Amino acid sequence: MARQHPTTLFPMVQFKKDTWEIDEFDCISMFLLIGSERAMLIDCGFGMGDLEGAIRGITDKPLDVVVTHRSVDHVAGAWKFPEIYIHPLDRASVLPYSVATRARDFGIIRHRQHDCLPSVYSLHNLYGYEVEKDMLPLDPNKPPVIHDLYDGQEFDLGGGRVVTAYYVPGHSPGHMMFLDPYSRSLFVGDMLNYNLGVAAAPVECTLKSLRKMEALADQYDDIYNGHHDFRALGAPLEEDCLPTAISLAEDILAGRHTMVTVPNFFFNYDWPPVRMAVKDRNYIGFKSSMLWESDGMDSTEEWVKRFELEKA
Ligand SMILES: [Fe+2]
Numbered sequence: 001m002a003r004q005h006p007t008t009l010f011p012m013v014q015f016k017k018d019t020w021e022i023d024e025f026d027c028i029s030m031f032l033l034i035g036s037e038r039a040m041l042i043d044c045g046f047g048m049g050d051l052e053g054a055i056r057g058i059t060d061k062p063l064d065v066v067v068t069h070r071s072v073d074h075v076a077g078a079w080k081f082p083e084i085y086i087h088p089l090d091r092a093s094v095l096p097y098s099v100a101t102r103a104r105d106f107g108i109i110r111h112r113q114h115d116c117l118p119s120v121y122s123l124h125n126l127y128g129y130e131v132e133k134d135m136l137p138l139d140p141n142k143p144p145v146i147h148d149l150y151d152g153q154e155f156d157l158g159g160g161r162v163v164t165a166y167y168v169p170g171h172s173p174g175h176m177m178f179l180d181p182y183s184r185s186l187f188v189g190d191m192l193n194y195n196l197g198v199a200a201a202p203v204e205c206t207l208k209s210l211r212k213m214e215a216l217a218d219q220y221d222d223i224y225n226g227h228h229d230f231r232a233l234g235a236p237l238e239e240d241c242l243p244t245a246i247s248l249a250e251d252i253l254a255g256r257h258t259m260v261t262v263p264n265f266f267f268n269y270d271w272p273p274v275r276m277a278v279k280d281r282n283y284i285g286f287k288s289s290m291l292w293e294s295d296g297m298d299s300t301e302e303w304v305k306r307f308e309l310e311k312a
Pocket residue numbers: 028071073074190226227
């Protein structure tokens with residue numbers, strides 16, 4: 001049988017009852033939470049293939065689409081949905097990114113997954129997608145309606161499944177995470193992993209965000225981040241990740257951390273190696289000029305400019 005395009009053959013797994021991880025071909029993980037009345041999609045990927053078609057193979061419930069943060073790998077596919085939720089500080093990045101930008105960044109992350117990190121769970125050679133046929137242009141005349149996402153906002157999916165959004169800046173100024181007591185899971189986007197980039201906010205701010213995750217620990221058993229190259233598909237982050245990230249952020253603020261030079265996975269562009277703080281398995285990239293909240297947030301304008309350039 002000939003392949004169908006755009007593809008709906010995303011690798012996916014139902015790892016808890018009514019709780020799915022949908023993998024955009026090793027690049028980014030999206031999560032589908034299904035209640036008795038509604039379903040929620042957390043993050044939208046690059047817009048490769050037919051994500052909504054894949055979701056409709058699982059559920060026909062009305063969909064609340066929420067985005068953890070502004071990065072193109074999480075937000076580009078949002079343009080394919082009629083309505084989305086995103087924090088106001090990150091909404092300027094909801095743009096109809098060009099195919100060239102999406103395909104380039106898709107390639108960078110795939111490269112990180114396949115060539116820079118062990119990827120024993122990868123089935124990438126078997127994936128049924130073709131960039132030329134599955135990374136289709138986004139229609140600039142059909143922007144999604146954007147709703148604000150705010151700290152403490154609740155989404156009632158029915159049947160007692162209520163998901164709460166929490167504000168956790170650091171990786172981006174408007175980063176959000178989602179607590180789902182029904183599946184006892186916390187979905188943290190890119191605000192926690194073993195290779196944490198938090199240059200968009202002062203380290204003090206990041207530490208507060210990480211402690212916010214810790215403070216909710218009685219309501220979840222497992223943490224899922226937005227890329228399964230830090231864990232297996234459907235498996236949570238391991239238990240050392242959050243406490244070590246907190247400890248490392250504390251060390252940075254106390255000036256007792258260790259810095260190392262690591263390869264830059266953007267080396268498709270010959271970008272130079274980067275300096276990161278390290279502790280056990282955790283790495284944190286931060287701006288040394290932004291340690292304390294009084295040092296100020298990253299300029300949102302700067303990011304808007306960057307994305308406008310990429311869009312061109
Ligand atoms: Fe990401």
